[in-house]
Amino acid sequence: MKLLTNTMFTWLIVIIFLVALFYLYNTQKEESYTYHGDDAPIPAELHPIVEEKKRQLIDLASSRNIQLVITEEIRSFERQNALYEQGRTKRGNIVTNSKAGESYHNYGLAFDYALKNENGDIIWDIHYDGNHNGEADWFEVADIAKQLGFDWGGDWANHKDYPHLQMTFGLSVDMLEEGYRP
Ligand SMILES: [Zn+2]
Structure with a gap:
């Protein structure tokens, strides 16, 4: 029973770590754009x-x-x-x-x-x-x-x-x- 608990604890740590990593990865790669419709104006100068x-x-x-x-x-x-x-x-x-x-x-x-x-x-x-x-x-x-x-x-x-x-x-x-x- 003790062993099982330790295993579960280890897995919990691993899962928390992976979730944190996933979150970090996604915030780093954050993409910022919006849809302006198919008649969206074409920019006239550099963004x-x-x-x-x-x-x-x-x-x-x-x-x-x-x-x-x-x-x-x-x-x-x-x-x-x-x-x-x-x-x-x-x-x-x-x-x-x-x-x-x-x-x-x-x-x-x-x-x-x-x-x-x-x-x-x-x-x-x-x-x-x-x-x-x-x-x-x-x-x-x-x-x-x-x-x-x-x-x-x-x-x-x-x-x-x-x-x-x-x-x-x-x-x-x-x-x-x-x-x-x-
Ligand atoms: Zn070019």
Whole structure:
């Protein structure tokens, strides 16, 4: 009888621990969005939190002597479609696999970055080490961005998008198209 009680007590502790862990996990991953209907307005600028984190990223990069350039922020549906046609029905290289409404850029939740070198030129050289600390500046920026909560396109398994940073708020592009907004 004593043994059984001890076993039950141990199980109780284990269950309490698991419940606490589950609760902690869910509050950490809290997703914050609401449904605005299928005619939900399309944002005209970066989401305020994304804008704020972008500022922080620029400042933190600057404190490491990295000059960050934001090359693209919100992208209209028209521009998204024009980019999609590039390399398909129009001249040029394919630059995106997303049509209008299929990119986080279209909802103000993504932006693209590049670097400025010592001459002030905008560069897309991911190996450039302008602050001479033995680490590529491009990846330093990506690391800071990830600490700020961004997803980085350079981490994607297929179709890597090194300049791309986005914040999803737990929303898929399908959900954004349906009218969910952060
Ligand atoms: Zn992008």
